[in-house]
Amino acid sequence: EAGVTQFPSHSVIEKGQTVTLRCDPISGHDNLYWYRRVMGKEIKFLLHFVKESKQDESGMPNNRFLAERTGGTYSTLKVQPAELEDSGVYFCASSAYSREGQYFGPGTRLTVL
């Protein structure tokens, strides 16, 4: 069974530019999550989709971040315009049921210069 995949693995952009991250969850997993780890800090929740609906987006830092999951399959996370403090590793995770542990993708390492 294929795991959670993310693209790209690395992205280096300049402040003010736009970046879109993609996540493909494990097939059949209705629950999809985005997390972020900023250097030196713990991993923090950004948002949760159940199928195509946003269940919880309380962790989104501000309106420069936009997540979508059209059709309930893959998800994208767009940062526009990117700021220096957006640098970090963005992880996507999925689960079949909300009460079980989540399976993480390899992450996208974003560097904003």
Added chain:
Amino acid sequence: RKEVEQDPGPFNVPEGATVAFNCTYSNSASQSFFWYRQDCRKEPKLLMSVYSSGNEDGRFTAQLNRASQYISLLIRDSKLSDSATYLCVVNRQTGANNLFFGTGTRLTVIP
């Protein structure tokens, strides 16, 4: 106060040793508990869920004390391949289904 507190370590132990990690969580509404393992520059991988009755998976034993809001992980007969960062993770689930992570405890098993 952080949702999940862990001793960052590092813990350096010889092969074959037994090592224990602890963590505490601040929100008594937390419902699900997990230990994840993270290798350097890799994603967190689910090691095991933690249940009130305690649970064991091979050399790994996890315990939960709800009264003290305390979770533990015991690794017996440490292997070199156990070297990693161990993340204590809780899920509140009442109104939110997101995971709260500790900063992790770094373990190095020495030959």
